[in-house]
Amino acid sequence: MTQASVREDAKAALDRAVDYLLSLQDEKGFWKGELETNVTIEAEDLLLREFLGIRTPDITAETARWIRAKQRSDGTWATFYDGPPDLSTSVEAYVALKLAGDDPAAPHMEKAAAYIRGAGGVERTRVFTRLWLALFGLWPWDDLPTLPPEMIFLPSWFPLNIYDWGCWARQTVVPLTIVSALRPVRPIPLSIDEIRTGAPPPPRDPAWTIRGFFQRLDDLLRGYRRVADHGPARLFRRLAMRRAAEWIIARQEADGSWGGIQPPWVYSLIALHLLGYPLDHPVLRRGLDGLNGFTIREETADGAVRRLEACQSPVWDTALAVTALRDAGLPADHPRVQAAARWLVGEEVRVAGDWAVRRPGLPPGGWAFEFANDNYPDTDDTAEVVLALRRVRLEDADQQALEAAVRRATTWVIGMQSTDGGWGAFDADNTRELVLRLPFCDFGAVIDPPSADVTAHIVEMLAALGMRDHPATVAGVRWLLAHQEPDGSWFGRWGANHIYGTGAVVPALIAAGVSPDTPPIRRAIRWLEEHQNPDGGWGEDLRSYTDPALWVGRGVSTASQTAWALLALLAAGEEASPAVDRGVRWLVTTQQPDGGWDEPHYTGTGFPGDFYINYHLYRLVFPISALGRYVNR
DSSP states (O other): OOHHHHHHHHHHHHHHHHHHHHHTOOTTSOOOOOEEOOTHHHHHHHHHHHHHTOOOHHHHHHHHHHHHHTOOTTSOOOSSTTOOOOHHHHHHHHHHHHHTTOOTTSHHHHHHHHHHHHTTOGGGSOHHHHHHHHTTTSSOGGGSOOOOGGGGGSOTTSTTOGGGSOHHHHHHHHHHHHHHHHOOOOOOSOOOGGGOOOOOOOOOOOTTSHHHHHHHHHHHHHHHHHHHHHSTTHHHHHHHHHHHHHHHHHTBOTTSOBTTSHHHHHHHHHHHHHTTOOTTSHHHHHHHHHHHTTEEEEEETTEEEEEEOSOOOHHHHHHHHHHHHHHHTOOTTOHHHHHHHHHHHHTOOOSOOGGGGTSTTOOOOOBOSSSSOTTOOBHHHHHHHHHHHTTOOOOHHHHHHHHHHHHHHHHHHHHTOOTTSOOOSSSSSBOOGGGGGSTTOOSSOOOBOOOHHHHHHHHHHHHHTTOTTSHHHHHHHHHHHHTOOTTSOOOOSSBSSHHHHHHHHHHHHHHTTOOTTSHHHHHHHHHHHHTOOTTSOBOOOGGGGTOHHHHTTOSSOBHHHHHHHHHHHHHTTOTTSHHHHHHHHHHHHHBOTTSOBOOOSOOEEEETTTEEEEETTHHHHHHHHHHHHHHTO
């Protein structure tokens, strides 16, 4: 097959994909693909409703049906499609099903229990799982790390203050300090003895290590708790919890959520309820009602199922969709592109959030991930929105509003650059690693340091705005070059993984003026070529975060990861290379009849090593961009 025929087939596939993407656009102008995670979200929703006394038979049955549907043949649950069994996820799913009335003697429950015991039992689950069990008297509070609410009073310069945590962790920790202080128990009529092993806790780290020091500090905090509950410090603790409650309430979003993400949402509801806020209080009512907007119900052969999105990504999805359509050749004034741009301009964040603690005086601007998240815009979304908006042409008044929003966003993003030249997603200089040593922190990333993918998107944005020589761009390029991996790739913080990082950095560096012939670019291209699958696609398993020697750059080919690799190769001028030819052929031959691509594998990252995401629109927007840039070069 000649290159001309490949290009012809690619053009036909591109046209089908564009038609499908346009069919998914909301009448308001935005796109929103489902954000799929794992069953801990549904399990914890049932536990939340049990704790608050609002669990209903219908919700229980539909949710349990979904959890059962995601169980694998070996009785386990994983954190991502085709991933290894995960102990904590399996325990939460098992307890939720038992709460729903599943017989522990049923085959699917026996299989799950056998795996749990073999993996170490409840005793080896993460802190968050055991915290949920403690709420119902199934785990002793004394065996959990302590989080004193008095943390709320620590100034921002003091170690371990709440602004040392990443925004997602900060919003989770503050309500958990209230829960940890009050230590509620609302017993439920079930036992989990069959998934206990009686194993003793792991030995402590040596006292002279940082982690060992904090483990022993936790003992002192438990002693302080007894004083704070009954002694002279009681008033101070009450004042701390009141301040924490005020902090929580001030950060509730318009849609009732906290940060638009599940963990701070559910813990904030629990914390405020424990402090005496009734379920019909406006704050709790909005919070509970808001969960409905994150709920998906559908009919299956086994009956109705109910699942929840841990987050939603309309701003991100819409920006990527606009870029994809422009890459595909739709004109800048196409009505669908204009509608999306107007919607994006309307979503601009114009108020200061927690980011202002580290950057006081910086004027607000930019965009967040979700429909309603004014407290936490992020630099990554902002960069992608600006890259999209600069390629749209609106009518005079609307165009002026668009350009003003882009100017404000550019000022804000530059102001959010960390002192080392890179960018984190939500905060600047959120790099203090001391919080990682706390006994509580055994799950997920809890700080927000600069990452290659975010920094690349911002460098590409600044270059597209004609700011190649701006000091922020120069520092960003320097940061990216300094953080290239020895093998030539870049680590991907928010996407899987080195293919995502490399697919973001190469186009950004070239846009910023780095020649494709320079050693860093050639090493990156060579790495991509060496990691192309025999079928012509690219894939990288999420286990590359925890087992890099085996999985970096390796995995089942997926549409989104193949597109990321192609975007890098095309940016480097490799459109005539065999690797590009084979990658384009893979996209063409795996396209579905509806114009999209099938992608059950997760390629998005929440917390490296712990929490992963399948963005359902990734399988469409990124292939459109890759095919569009290939066809229209």
